[in-house]
Amino acid sequence: MLLPGHQGDRDRFTLAHELGHLVLHTFRPWTTHGQAEEEANQFAMALMMPLDRARARMSDSW
Structure with a gap:
């Protein structure tokens, strides 16, 4: 649920989660x-x- 007044990072995570x-x-x-x-x-x-x-994690697994 997107709630006004929350930090931007949390809002972005919520949108990405949905x-x-x-x-x-x-x-x-x-x-x-x-x-x-x-x-x-x-x-x-x-x-x-x-x-x-992301690049570091991908290069570690290759």
């Missing part, structure tokens, strides 16, 4: 609530990760 639900769960509604929330959180974190950190 986008994660749309992207990940529109065609997979059978996911349990706990799984859906964790997946949406992971999506939001990945989406908002700074570019330099």
Whole structure:
């Protein structure tokens, strides 16, 4: 839920989290609530990760 007055970072995370639900769960509604929330959180974190950190994490795994 987007609440006025909260910090911008929290608002951006909330929007990214809800986008994660749309992207990940529109065609997979059978996911349990706990799984859906964790997946949406992971999506939001990945989406908002700074570019330099994303590059470092990707190069570590290659």
